[in-house]
Amino acid sequence: MSQRPRPETICVHPPEVPESASRPLSPPIHLSAVYKIAGLDQIDALYEGGDSGYTYRRDGDANSDLLAAKVAELEHAEDALICASGMGAEAALFLATLSAGDEVALSDNLYGKTVALVGRELSRFGVGHHFFDATRPESLKRVLTPTTRLVFVETLSNPLVRLADIAGLAEVAHSSGASLAVDHTFAPLLCRPIEMGADFVTHSLTKLIGGHSDLILGLLAGPRERIARAKAITSAFGLAGNPFESWLALRGVATLGLRSQRACATALRLAERLAGHPGVKHVHYPGLSTHPDHACASRTLEGGFGTIATIDVGGRPEADLLIRSLTGIPFAPSLGDASTTLSHPATTSHRNQSPDQWARQGISAGLIRLSFGLEDPDDLWDDLKQALDRLG
Ligand SMILES: Cc1ncc(COP(=O)(O)O)c(C=O)c1O
Structure with a gap:
């Protein structure tokens, strides 16, 4: 514009980001939904990969890329996507990875929504599935068919913290052409599943x-060309993350090592104490010698046995009484918080x-899944003990 703009025009134009010879220590948050493109050659170069940069946030943003790169580095993955x-x-x-007519082999110990996604939703599009025991690779052999493209397991399963035999499963899956x-x-x-033979980590x-x-x-990590395909899917189906939450998560990564060490140590200490309480019928924690995967966990996990322990207190009435009697550990259906939930x-x-x-997974109404946080372990035990004492 040649003349001085009028007030409405001044108001509406976004300012240019100020240049700085020095660089910010903490990454800025890039909220812009869209970028200004210099011309048609530049838009072609951006879409065809000749120029690096961003156009429209559904196709990627700088904060999500920073987070993806950080977790890919931790996982020893070629690339990742938020x-x-x-x-x-x-x-x-x-x-x-799947099309109509393909099959996916699912561990029989998985988060319920994962089972629902495959069993209720993907099945409507002609994708079949079979269940197997992820602690025993030979059980995978029995369900693989020529159309099985993907095998999906959890490292430590939700909620009974069973440990998948990743190296053994990778060998069986790859021998029949599945990922x-x-x-x-x-x-x-x-541990790092990709180093142990897995193709993808979520x-x-x-x-x-x-x-x-x-x-x-969420994050998906894996081989570069397969993540490129997943990026195209993410754009088409509108599955992308967002810069503010990616910025928050990257901040979380900074303290992940310390939080994990502390919470793993607390989980082990409290799992041992819980196992000795008469109100607890069983403690599922891979750090205990009573856990069926303890030996394997001792060989494969570094820095602890995880931050989750699941206890069986009998039935629904006991679980409800425990939940209502605890004063400092809230019933909050998630996990991994800095505080114990x-x-x-x-x-x-x-x-x-x-x-x-439920029967296949060993789930019952008396199970309570504890996610240990960073509190003083003795305070947690005092609270758990007073609540468990009420169960009689
Ligand atoms: C093991 C596991 N995988 C995946 C998910 C899904 O994650 P989100 O809630 O971020 O979609 C959950 C959620 O609880 C989970 O426990």
Whole structure:
């Protein structure tokens, strides 16, 4: 504009970001939904990969890319992609790797929504599935068919913290041309599934990596060309994450090592104490010698046995009484927060599953899943003990 603009025009024009010879220590948040393009050659170059940069936020943003690169580095993955939630990352994986007529082999110990996504939703599009025991690779052999494209397991399963035999499963999956994907939500830093042979890793960043229950995001990591396909799916289906929550999650990563160490140590200490309390029928924690995967966990996990322990207190009345008697540990159906929380799988993460599905996974109404945080362990024990004492 040649003349001095009028007030409405001044108001509406966004200012240019000030140049700075020095660089910010903390990454700025790039909220812009769209970028200004210099001309048609530039837009072609941006879309064809000749220029690096951004055009429209549904196709990627700088904060999500910073977060993806950081977690890819931790996972020793070639590339990674941020999605709007852990379920969004799983959806991107399934949509990128499966077509009508294909099958997916699912661990029989999985987050309930993952089972629902495949069993109720993908089945409508002609994708079949089979269940197998992820702790025994030979059980995968029995369900693989020539159309199985993908095998999906959790490193430490939700809620019984069973440990998948990732190396053994990768060998079996690859021998029949299928890819192995590992949901690593419960075990960031404790091992690296891709180094053990997995092709893909997913995370609900909402949990330990975010670490503060104030964001919902997911991540898919894997080989560069397959993540490129998943990025195209993410754009087409509108599954992308967002810069503010990616910025928060990257901040969470800074303290992940310390939080994980502390919460793992607390989980072990309290799992041992819980196992000695008469109100607790059983403690599921891979750090205890009573856990069926303890030996394997001792060999494969580094820095602890995880931050989740699940206890069986009998039935629904006992679980309800425990929840109502605790004063400092809220029933908050998630995990991985800086503070200790609990959940009740039967009415939350594994709700709406058939009695058959529950039986296969060992889920019952008396299970309480504890996600340990950073408090003084003795305060946590005092609270748990006074509540458990009431169960009689
Ligand atoms: C093991 C596991 N995977 C995936 C998810 C889904 O993550 P989000 O809630 O971020 O979609 C959850 C959520 O609880 C989970 O526990």
